[in-house]
Amino acid sequence: MEKSASGAVPQQHKLGIALVGLGTYSKEQLAPALKETKYCELRGIVTGSPEKIPYWKEEYGIKDHNIYHYDNFEEIASNNEIDIVYIVLPNSQHANYTLRAAKAGKHVICEKPMAISVRECEEMIAACTENHVKLGIGYRLHFDPFHQQVMGWGQGQHGKLEKISGEHSMLLEDPAAWRLQRKFAGGGPLMDVGIYVVQASCYTAGQLPIAVKEASFGEVTHPDIYQTVEQSIHWTLEFPDGVTASGTCSYAKDADLLSGTAASGTWKLEPAYAYNGIKGQINGERMDFPEVNQQALQMDEFAGAVLHDRETKVPGEMGLRDVRILMAIYEAAETGNPVSLYQ
Ligand code: NDP
Numbered sequence: 034m035e036k037s038a039s040g041a042v043p044q045q046h047k048l049g050i051a052l053v054g055l056g057t058y059s060k061e062q063l064a065p066a067l068k069e070t071k072y073c074e075l076r077g078i079v080t081g082s083p084e085k086i087p088y089w090k091e092e093y094g095i096k097d098h099n100i101y102h103y104d105n106f107e108e109i110a111s112n113n114e115i116d117i118v119y120i121v122l123p124n125s126q127h128a129n130y131t132l133r134a135a136k137a138g139k140h141v142i143c144e145k146p147m148a149i150s151v152r153e154c155e156e157m158i159a160a161c162t163e164n165h166v167k168l169g170i171g172y173r174l175h176f177d178p179f180h181q182q183v184m185g186w187g188q189g190q191h192g193k194l195e196k197i198s199g200e201h202s203m204l205l206e207d208p209a210a211w212r213l214q215r216k217f218a219g220g221g222p223l224m225d226v227g228i229y230v231v232q233a234s235c236y237t238a239g240q241l242p243i244a245v246k247e248a249s250f251g252e253v254t255h256p257d258i259y260q261t262v263e264q265s266i267h268w269t270l271e272f273p274d275g276v277t278a279s280g281t282c283s284y285a286k287d288a289d290l291l292s293g294t295a296a297s298g299t300w301k302l303e304p305a306y307a308y309n310g311i312k313g314q315i316n317g318e319r320m321d322f323p324e325v326n327q328q329a330l331q332m333d334e335f336a337g338a339v340l341h342d343r344e345t346k347v348p349g350e351m352g353l354r355d356v357r358i359l360m361a362i363y364e365a366a367e368t369g370n371p372v373s374l375y376q
Pocket of ligand 1: 053054055056057058059079080081082085120121122123124144145146171172173211225
């Protein structure tokens with residue numbers, strides 16, 4: 034690709050992204066990050082809230098012909114300015130919009146969790162394959178240096194890995210929130226924030242879990258609020274060679290940590306899953322990495338995958354793997370029995 038003397042990619046060569054769903058994550062994180070990306074930029078929006086449009090036009094210079102609502106979304110197929118559609122909707126709509134974007138011939142980034150069932154994830158992968166478009170998941174932490182460090186620990190950097198442990202909890206008490214309604218969220222904190230602990234367990238271990246060893250729902254202290262989704266859940270994943278990874282998540286408090294023990298080292302990240310300000314210690318010494326814009330790096334990596342026709346580091350198959358694990362955790366919690374996974 035051509036570059037200017039400053040090393041920047043010329044604007045006309047950047048890929049155009051359209052954000053679908055202009056909620057908190059789009060507005061506060063993804064759109065600002067798209068001001069920092071080198072290989073892609075914000076060109077389009079898809080929204081069901083016309084009152085939001087003036088802000089986006091003013092802040093990001095979105096042109097009228099790049100603004101869609103959910104009903105005319107299919108028209109994006111003929112828009113050559115949009116290369117990538119980024120789905121930032123409630124979880125239950127991820128599959129529907131991925132299928133529609135793929136049919137429109139657009140590459141897709143879909144937020145986590147990829148979907149609310151294994152079947153939906155499989156359909157999303159099939160649709161993208163069939164339409165020759167790429168599918169990536171919004172797993173931003175793969176692009177954070179603290180988490181990239183974590184990825185080496187399972188590969189014996191500190192001797193044989195023994196145990197991983199994590200918690201990601203977020204206080205959420207608004208009964209009207211879509212995250213508290215199963216039909217929109219597909220589940221509770223496990224789908225929303227626990228998924229980060231599952232992800233981190235897999236990339237720390239560098240292997241697939243062979244089973245959910247045990248799982249249990251926590252006590253429900255606010256039955257009025259947590260009516261259709263769990264308030265909290267705890268689980269233990271079993272990896273090959275006796276490595277275990279325990280995780281907890283809840284909507285009734287805040288917590289944010291990941292720790293591990295190996296034969297010759299212990300480490301801890303806290304906060305671990307934040308957009309910035311991650312702090313880490315290894316054998317009591319502070320880990321030191323520069324702040325990065327996780328979302329900008331994540332979107333640029335996907336744009337690079339499109340531009341150079343290579344696989345993204347966070348493909349749909351990874352999203353499917355994780356939803357399969359989440360469903361197995363729910364099954365283990367509901368039945369009280371272990372559930373086999375990748376054996
Ligand atoms: P919000 O509730 O803030 O925004 C969701 C947006 O989706 C709404 O603003 C709305 O946009 C649109 N929407 C369409 N239908 C509905 C509906 N029935 N109910 C509510 N909203 C609807 O959610 P977030 O931005 O926090 O989360 C969106 C997705 O992003 C989720 O899948 C979440 O898991 C993921 N996420 C990922 C993060 C990460 O770090 N990777 C962090 C936060 C969220 P409009 O008005 O434009 O139509």
